[in-house]
Amino acid sequence: MKLVSRTLSMLVVLIMVLGMVAASAMAEAKDMTVYYIGKDANSSFWQTVNAGAQKAAEDYGVKLESLNPQSESEIEAQVTMVETAINAGAAAIALAPLDTNALITACQEVKAAGIPLTLIDSVIKSEDYDVAYKTDNKAAGAASAKALATKVGGKGKLYVLSAVAGSESCNLRDQGFIEEIKANWPDMEVINADSIQNCNNDVNQAMSITTDVLAANPDLVGMFGDNNYACKGLATAVKEAGSTVTVAGFDSDTDLVAMLAEGTIFSLALQQPYMMGYKAVEGAYKLASGEKLEHGIMDTGFTIATKENMEEPDVKALLG
Amino acid sequence: MSGTIERIMKGFGRNKFAKMFGPFLVIIGICMIFTVTTPAFPTAKNFLTLGHSASIYVILAMGLSCVLISGATDLSAGSVVGLCGVVSAIMMRDYGLPVPVAVVIGVGMGVLCGLINGLLATKLGLVPFIATLGTQWVFRGLGNILGQGSAVSVRDSIVPGQPEAFYLLGGGRILGVPVPIYIFLVLGLILSFVLTKTVFGRDLYAVGSNSESARLSGINVVSTQIKAYLICDGMAGLAGVILAARLLSGQTSAGVGYEFEGIFASVIGGVSLAGGEGTILGAIIGAFVVAVLRNGLNLNGVSSFWQQVILGIIIIFAVYLDVKRVARQNAKTVADG
Secondary structure, three states, X not given: OHHHHHHHHHHHHHHHHHHHHHHHHHHHHHHOEEEEEOOOOOOHHHHHHHHHHXXXXXXXXXXXXXXXXXXXXXXXXXXXXXXXXXXXXXXXXXXXXXOOOOOHHHHHHHHHOOOOEEEEXXXXXXXXXXXXXXXXXXXXXXXXXXXXXXXXXXXXXXXXXXXXXXXXXXXXXXXXXXXXXXXXXXXXXXXXXXXXXXXXXXXXXXXXXXXXXXXXXXXXEEEEEOOHHHHHHXXXXXXXXXXXXXXXXXXXXXXXXXXXXXXXXXXEEEEOHHHHHHHHHHHHHHHHOOOOOOOEEEEOOEEEEEOOOOOOHHHHHHHO | OHHHHHHHHHHHHHHHHHHHHHHHHHHHHHHHHHHHHOOOOOOHHHHXXXXXXXXXXXXXXXXXXXXXXXXXXXXXXXXXXXXXXXXXXXXXXXXXXOHHHHHHHHHHHHHHHHHHHHHHHHOOOOOHHHHHHHXXXXXXXXXXXXXXXXXXXXXXXXXXXXXXXXXXXXXXXXXXXXXXXXXXXXXXXXXXXXXXXOHHHHHHHHHHHOHHXXXXXXXXXXXXXXXXXXXXXXXXXXXXXXXXXXXXXXXXXXOOOHHHHHHHHHXXXXXXXXXXXXOXXXXXXXXXXXXXXXXXXXXXXXXXXXXXXXXXXXXXXXXXXXXXXXXXXXXXXXXXX
């Protein structure tokens, strides 16, 4: 009897001690708050990035605060979000900068406060960050150009429609696309290489612009829309006009996948949004726990999806 | 007091021809320039696609004109476009409701938004500018909540044939002419009739010119303004549903800033920001001035940045003309009085 009660009491004490240690260890991890600041609360792409960020936070047992501007034009709001994160005592910040210049000061403030900073999707025009996790947008633009040019037989006029002015990611995609055509396809030309139109992230405007461009240029063979809004409007207008223009797009959602399957869209350049979010928060956590990471840009990769490969498991997963 | 109204109505009739003629001349002038610079401009196909693109803005501008004529404003119309598109798409995707029912619910949502705006601006006595700035956020937020922040694709509907049926509303053609063009023509005729031939129309102008004297002459100012909001946001809701039909998907981000497109179109077409002035035909022409300009600039490959500058200058000019006209009228009223 005595033995039993002694063993029991020892067990209870042991469990309590273990519990306290575990609790304090967990509290320590949970005390660490990583701030994730995205680009657009209303885009499925950015919701996927956010989901990746959440998963990393769960895996490493840190608290994640997600802040998201209402649209990609709310640069001021994003600057304020960075300041909020600094003032709230963030252990680390994972930021998707909306503008290459406007966010520099905010990033300098983060570094001045000694807070580790990882960037997602875009970089800034200064070195005031630790690691950036992004798609090599230029390479993805070039790969889209190559796929499109091959498809149409390496001959003819092309048009590039951008989503929004001033976005580094979109500019790089356009540049990559245009440079690939200039460098390797002598019989092809991007007719608006010197004056890129943008649709202000509005599908309806993308549709109007495309309709007009098709009317003015009946000899067009291919068009490139550099994000989901631009290429959705573009593809819808091409289909309505009954045009044979080959459409290359960027990113993915339900509508775009349907148009890829029915052949309205020829190709979609798919990024790894989930991976970007995950890696950025993982990196932020590692830096905050004292680990050293090499300063620079980490390419998270991309895939060109077409009707032919869209059923392959890894492509299908990215199409969502 | 009825003398005041009579004078307003008479003045309206006298100026009508000159006021309509101005925007008409502008649109003809722009068309002539583009005809010279672009061979693709003066084709039947281009005018049809132009009308198709413009129809969303035309419908919005017609609704907004009613609110502007009543002396108020509605900054939430763009958000209503997004919200109603999402609502009708959800009705089809998640509840498998037949297309007509989903369309009616979408437009009904717009009318409900109009009721909220109207009550805030009249019963609660809030300044319409501020009240509808608030609801702009509320309606946009609700759209995002319902759509969970992303596009609601009607392609995901479980009912076979539904996407095709829905598409007819936004992209279908009858005798080669896109359906939205018929819709805005019919609505334009109805609204023109309502504004010029009915008691409500007369009350609307009277309230917009001088709500105090309208009230004293026995007009129910509150109900008149609420009705203007019902029309405005009902039309915005319809625009949203048509846009969703064309894309086969309700975009939560649809219509951002469209209230200004609609207000600008109205002002260019001679609707006064001070209230009491304007016609439905004017709103339609105003929307087409913007659409023709955009179309022609696109055809000529003018960059988005220069388009912004050009449209901005035109808007400033149109508002300047409106301000001058109001000042002239006030001076005249004082002289008459």
